[in-house]
Amino acid sequence: MGTPPDHQPAALASGVPFPSLVRKVDRKGHWRRVLDDGSDGRPAAARAVFPRDMDGTVSVWLVRDDADLDRVAIGLNSMRTGSSLTEEIRLLWFTEPEALEAGLAVEVTEGATKCRHANRLHRGLVHDEGAVRRLVEALFAVSRDLVKVTKSRLRSAAESAKQEGCHAATDSDLCRCESIGVDATSH
Amino acid sequence: MITTTNEDAVSETARRGDPDRELLYPFRGTRPRFTRGESRLSTDQVRRQVRGFLSAGAVQRSGIRDLLAQEIAGAPDPAALGLAVLQECVHSAKAGRLDDAVEVLRSAGVPAASMAAALCDDTRSFFSLPEDYQYALIRLAGVSEDSWSAVLLDEAIHRKDGPACEAAVTVYGNRTGEHARTVLRWVAEHSPSPLIRDLALEYVHESEA
Numbered sequence: 440m441g442t443p444p445d446h447q448p449a450a451l452a453s454g455v456p457f458p459s460l461v462r463k464v465d466r467k468g469h470w471r472r473v474l475d476d477g478s479d480g481r482p483a484a485a486r487a488v489f490p491r492d493m494d495g496t497v498s499v500w501l502v503r504d505d506a507d508l509d510r511v512a513i514g515l516n517s518m519r520t521g522s523s524l525t526e527e528i529r530l531l532w533f534t535e536p537e538a539l540e541a542g543l544a545v546e547v548t549e550g551a552t553k554c555r556h557a558n559r560l561h562r563g564l565v566h567d568e569g570a571v572r573r574l575v576e577a578l579f580a581v582s583r584d585l586v587k588v589t590k591s592r593l594r595s596a597a598e599s600a601k602q603e604g605c606h607a608a609t610d611s612d613l614c615r616c617e618s619i620g621v622d623a624t625s626h
Numbered sequence: 627m628i629t630t631t632n633e634d635a636v637s638e639t640a641r642r643g644d645p646d647r648e649l650l651y652p653f654r655g656t657r658p659r660f661t662r663g664e665s666r667l668s669t670d671q672v673r674r675q676v677r678g679f680l681s682a683g684a685v686q687r688s689g690i691r692d693l694l695a696q697e698i699a700g701a702p703d704p705a706a707l708g709l710a711v712l713q714e715c716v717h718s719a720k721a722g723r724l725d726d727a728v729e730v731l732r733s734a735g736v737p738a739a740s741m742a743a744a745l746c747d748d749t750r751s752f753f754s755l756p757e758d759y760q761y762a763l764i765r766l767a768g769v770s771e772d773s774w775s776a777v778l779l780d781e782a783i784h785r786k787d788g789p790a791c792e793a794a795v796t797v798y799g800n801r802t803g804e805h806a807r808t809v810l811r812w813v814a815e816h817s818p819s820p821l822i823r824d825l826a827l828e829y830v831h832e833s834e835a
Contacts, residue, residue: 464721465722465724466758466761467821468761471821475820490718492720497719515722519729526725551682552683
């Protein structure tokens with residue numbers, strides 16, 4: 440991932456500036472309640488949104504454009520075995536420079552969704568409690584709010600994924616996701 | 627020679643569960659492997675399976691979930707195993723862990739009300755449970771079909787604030803129809819919480835778009 444430190448994010452197409460790292464948030468209240476109520480809940484928000492996984496990382500996704508964002512959302516929904524691909528998703532975004540400045544290292548790791556394009560966009564933040572706290576403080580300092588990938592957006596994303604033979608949307612053997620996401624690992 | 631005593635018959639009824647109890651745990655989804663009471667999975671075994679489910683890739687997940695759901699549905703006390711699922715998911719670091727809890731419990735057909743009953747007593751009300759427990763159980767109530775779960779969902783909406791209300795708004799936000807919109811408009815108007823008001827309005831606007 441070679442984003443220069445002075446990189447200015449591209450224009451917003453979906454509430455997320457590109458390129459960004461995004462993390463799925465389970466409940467809007469995990470983050471938003473602290474934005475509304477002040478600083479008391481910041482440690483709890485950090486624990487809820489950036490918990491340390493068993494491998495010592497926090498799972499995030501690199502999104503460079505709308506297509507990446509759509510595929511990451513479809514990929515995340517493909518993990519939900521009992522639900523449709525169009526379940527709404529809430530994401531917290533931050534740039535790689537923001538993560539680095541807080542002291543978080545970013546590793547390229549393979550995702551485990553059914554979408555190969557999304558899997559190449561998976562990153563692991565090497566968990567460090569102090570660095571996570573600094574990132575969370577920095578994001579609250581700029582009142583960073585969550586973005587939502589809506590059902591209507593996901594309906595068209597699922598349709599596109601189906602047409603491209605994505606394994607998240609179809610059992611086709613003609614998946615073109617790998618060629619679409621071929622340059623993802625160069626970031 | 628095999629003889630059947632009254633005691634055997636009573637034990638058999640207890641093992642299989644009485645019809646009223648069956649109604650509390652209607653199995654939805656794939657064909658159950660077990661008759662009620664036949665599964666003997668311990669809570670520790672359930673916890674291990676849940677950890678496997680949460681760590682598995684998308685391809686393996688459905689198989690693990692179906693097996694887990696069948697074991698829970700076939701257990702003498704599905705709510706007890708359901709609690710183990712809930713605890714393991716809530717304390718996991720995986721993104722989507724609350725959705726995962728709801729998914730497993732829904733597949734096993736464990737109603738939210740039976741789990742709420744197992745967690746609460748005279749000294750502990752549902753709305754004093756840890757926030758993520760309230761949230762997941764109300765989301766589960768939204769997909770449970772028994773009347774007690776509907777009562778729980780209704781109560782959560784009328785709280786007008788807190789994680790249970792947040793979950794209830796999400797449940798109604800994912801429903802279609804005028805009743806759901808009416809509920810969301812009411813919450814948007816009456817909730818003292820900016821989070822809940824915004825959440826409800828978000829769904830109202832989406833439904834009208």
